[in-house]
Amino acid sequence: MNIPQNLQYLKSHEWVHLEGDTATVGISDFAQEQLGDVVYVELPKVGQIASSDETLAVVESVKTASDIYSPVSGEVIEVNASLEGSPEQINESPYELGWLFKVRVTGLSSELLDPSSYHLVAEAEA
Amino acid sequence: MTLTAEKPSTLTSQNSNFPLIFERSQAGRRGVIPPQAALEQNVDLVALLGAENLRSSAPALPEVSELDLVRHYTGLANRQFSVDANFYPLGSCTMKYNPKVHEVAAAWFTDLHPYQALETAQGALELLHSLGQSLATITGMDAVTLQPAAGAHGEFTGILMIRKYFEQKGQLEQRRIVICPDAAHGTNPATAAMAGFEVVEIPGNARGEVDFEALEAALSPHVAAIMLTNPNTLGIFETRILDISSKAKALDIQLYYDGANTNAIVGRARPGDMGFDVIHLNLHKTFTVPHGGGGPGTGPVGVKAHLEPFLPGPIVIKNLEGSALAYGLEHDRPLSIGRVRSFYGNFGNLVRAYAYIRSLGAEGLKDVSSMAVLNANYLRIKLSEQGFATAYPRINMHEFVATPPKGLKTLDFAKALLDYGVHPMTTYFPLVVSEAMMVEPTETESLETLDNYAQIMGEILRKAQANPAWLESAPYTTPVRRLDETLAAKKPVLTYQKMLATK
Amino acid sequence: MKYTPHTPQDIQKALDVIGVPNVDALFDDLPVGIRNPVLELPAALDELGILEHMQSLADKNKVKGPNFLGGGMAKHFIPSAVNALTFQSAFVTAYTPYQPEVAQGELQALFEYQSMICQLTGLDVSNSSLYDGATAVAEAALLALRHTGRNKIVVSQGVHPEYRETLHTFLECVGAELLEVALEGTHTQNAVIASDIGAVIVQNPNFLGTLEDMQALSDAAHAAGALFIAVVDPLSLAVLKCPGEYGADIAVGDGQVIGNAPNFGGPAYGFITVTTALMRQLPGRIVGASKDVDGKRGFVLTLQAREQHIRRAKAKSNICSNHALMALQSAIYLSSVGPQGLREVAVAGVVRAGQLERALKNIGLERLTQGKFFNEFAVKLPIPADEVRSQLAARGIHGCVPVPAVYGLGHAGLFCATELTSEKDIETLVAALKDILENISGEN
Known part of the structure; x- marks a missing residue:
C-alpha cells in the first residue's frame, strides 16, 4: 500500500499536502484502487470557500461516486483542470498528477491522520 | 473426409455491427405516408406561421421504407432477452409472466382522451374507481391515488403527504428526518432527499432484519417517517414489524411501506394491518403490468384515513355531489399536496392491473404469494446444493440473496448465464452483502425451470473452478461481449450525431 | 384465471425439498394476528369472463367521432x-437493460430515440425518457436550480396549468420559490428577469395555442444569468424553430403526439434534452455507445453515478423506472414517417386548424387574440366550455377543452386540429356548434 510519509490523511481517504499556507488535496492510492477506473471528477470552483470536513468534490467511477471532503478550510485557489480530460490520472498518479484542488489554508480538520494511523484505517477496509 | 468449419465473413450479421436506423437511411426514401399528406404541398407556411417562427432546416430523422423499419425493429427485438423468451429471476423486480389477455383488453382503451366529456368516459372512471377500492382492500388502507407513474414517483407522493401532515400540525420545522434501512432501495433515500428531508440509515442485524435497537435509538420527535420494505431487500420478513409500528405510532412517526416486495405477501397479509400509514405499490411488479424495457411502471399510493385529505387530485368519486354522472372527478381538495403529474395516471397500465385482479380474485392473489415464496425457497435450496451459500440462511420470502464461493465474482456468473439463455439475477444488491446474487424466481415459473437454473449455476461453478479464465471471459455467444463501461462514461457518446462527430 | 404452473405434486415436492409441512409454514415469520385477512374482492373470472367484462367497461366509453x-x-x-413493432414481446416484457449483452435491442433503440429527440429539439443530449410532460418540466427546474445554485424559478402562465401545478409541488418541498408571469393577451409578458432567478420556463405553442417570441424570452433569461427552459410540442418542431435555434438550455415536453395513443392521459412519456454543459445534471437513465472486448460497437447505460441506485440521497433525481416503451414507440413512429412525413403531419394540422378558425369565426366564435398559432387555439364562448363540450359529446363530437378560470378569459375553450381532421369533420363541428349557439339564444 503506497502511503507517502510526507502527507496527512482523512479516514475517508483524502490526502493533504501542506506547504506554507497552501494545501493540496487528493485521494489516496488505496482509495483509487477501491474506486476502480475514475471516469469523471466534479471539482469545486476557484474562489469557493471550503470548510474542513465538508464535501468539496466528487470522484466518479462507473459504479460508484465518492464524495471528497476537504481536510482543511479556506479558499479554493486552484483546481486540477487536466482531470476533466484525463480523469485516469487519479488512478495512474494519485499523489502527483491526480491532485484535485488547492486551498489557501485558514484551518485544519481535527480528524487529520498521520501516515501510520491512516495505514491502519486502510488495512481494516481492505 | 474432414470438414473444415469456415468462419462466416464480416458480411454476416454476427460479425458486423447491427446498423443504426440512421445508417439504413437513404435521402428521399419514404416509409409510411400519413393521412392528408397532400395538404403539405404548396402550402405557404410563412403566411401561416410567420417566417420568424420557422426552423431553418428539417430534423435529420431516418428515411427508411416500411420494410426497412420492420427489419430494423424486428432485428433489435431479436437482440433482447425478455420474460416471454427467457427465465428472468431479477431480485426485487418481480419478472413474472404478463398475461396476453391484458394486452388485448388494454387496446380497447387507448383512444380515450383525458379531457373528453366525462359522460363519454364512464367506463374508464368506473374502472379507476373500482381498482382504487380493490387496491385499498388488498393493502388494508383507507384511500388510494392511482396517479403516480412509477414506484419512485409513488414514494415521492407518499412522502409529500407525510410532509403535509406535519405541516398541518405545525411540526414541519421539527420533523426533518426520514429513516431508511441501509439495505433499502436507492429510491428511498433519493426520494426523502427530493422531498426536502435528511436521511438517516439504520444497519441490519445478523438475522438479515433491520437492527431493532438501532432503529429504536434513532427514533425521536424529529423523525417524520420510517421507510421500510417488508419483506426487505434480503427477502426476509421483518418479524418485529408490529413492535416497530407501535414505537413509531407513539411518536407520531409515519410508517411508509415500499411496495416493491408485495409479491411476497399479497393476499396473505396487509401492510395496513402491520401498522403502515402509507404504501406504494408497483403495479408493474406484483400486478403484472409489463416492464417495457424499463417502464412505464405505475405506483399507486394508499393511505390511512388521517392522510386522505392530502392525496393529490383529482380523485374519482362515485355519485359525486352535484353531478348527474355515476362517476365524476373531484378536483377541489384544499389540503392536497397538489398535482404530481398531468392527468390521472398511467391509465393504460391501470387497465392491465385491474384485469389481473379481476382474473385472480382473493384466492388467486393468495396463490400468487404462496407459489412465489414456495419457488424462492425451493430455488434457494437447489442453489445451495450447487455450492451457492445463502447470505442469511432461513426461510425467506419471495426472494433471497446468495453468494458465490470465495474468490469468484458474481459479475462473472451473471455473464456466463447469458450463454445459457437465462437472465442473471440482480447482482451487487443489496450493497450490504458483498458479491450479492439476489434471486426472485416469481410464482409463474415451474420447478423444472428452477431445477434447470440451479443446474446451470452448478455447471458454471464447476467449469470455473476447473478453468477460472473461462469464467472471466464469458459470455461467448451473445451479440456483444463485456462492453467497456468505463469508455462509455469517460467519453460519453449519447447520440448518433455525436458518434459521427467523434469518428 | 391462474398463472401458477404448480401441480399438487409439484407443491409437495417443493415442500419436501424445503423441509416444511405445508405452504402456510413458509409464512411463519408473519405475526399471527395479521395472517390471512378476508379480502372482499369480486370473484375471479376466467379469460372469456375477463374479456366480456373489460369489453363492457370499454363500451361505456365513447371514442368514435370527430375529435x-x-x-x-x-x-x-x-x-x-408502429404498434406491431413496439408491442413485440421482447420489448414489452424486458426489464431495464442492466445486462447489455442481452439487451442490445432495447439499448440501441433508446440510443436512437435519444438521437432523434435531440434532432427535433436541436439540443445535444437527451435521457431515455421521463414519466410525462409535467414531471419533465419539474425535473428541468430542479436541474436548473442545481446547476445555477439559485433558488427561484420563473414560469410563464402559458405553460400547461397541470404542468405548473406539478412544478409547484416539486419545488415547494425543497423550499424553492416559483414566480408566475402572467400572459399579456395570450403571450407571455417579457418581464425583466432578476439576477437571482435560476431558470425561466416558457411553453411554445403556449397552452392557449399561441406562438411565443421564444428568442426574446430566451435572451431575457440569459441576460440575468438564468437558464432558459422551453416546453415544446415535439410534433410542432417538424416546422417550428427548435429550442436549439433560440438558445434554450433545456427543452422538455410530452411525447404523446409523436406516435403514442392518448390512453386517457397516460402512459405517454416526458422528454428532456439539454446542452452538453448540463449533461451530468440530467436525471434518469442515459444510453451511451461503447465497444466490446472484440472491438464491436455496443450500447450501455452510462453516467450512472448520477442515479439513485448509486448516489442514493445525493442522486440527481429519485427516478428509477422511466417510460422506455413509450419513448421507443415514438422512435419507431419518427422512423416510420421520416422527416418529410412528420412535416406532413404537422402541416396538415396547421392547415386544418386555420380552416377551423375561419369556420368558427363565421359563426361568431372568435379566437381570443390575433397572433400566430400552430394546430390549436382558444375561442370565446357564450356559455361555459364544459357545457359546450358536453353538448358536442351528445352529438358524437369530441372537442372544446375548457380553458381554466385562472386565465381570467371568461368562457373559453380550446380546439385542436390534426392530420386526422377532415373538412367534413370541420363542417360537422361547425353545424353542431351553430345548433348549440342557436339553442342558447332561443332559451334567452
Missing part, C-alpha cells in the same frame, strides 16, 4: 407497423 381535443394531448394517426 378536436387537445390541451397537451391529441389523438393522431399511428401507423400499423
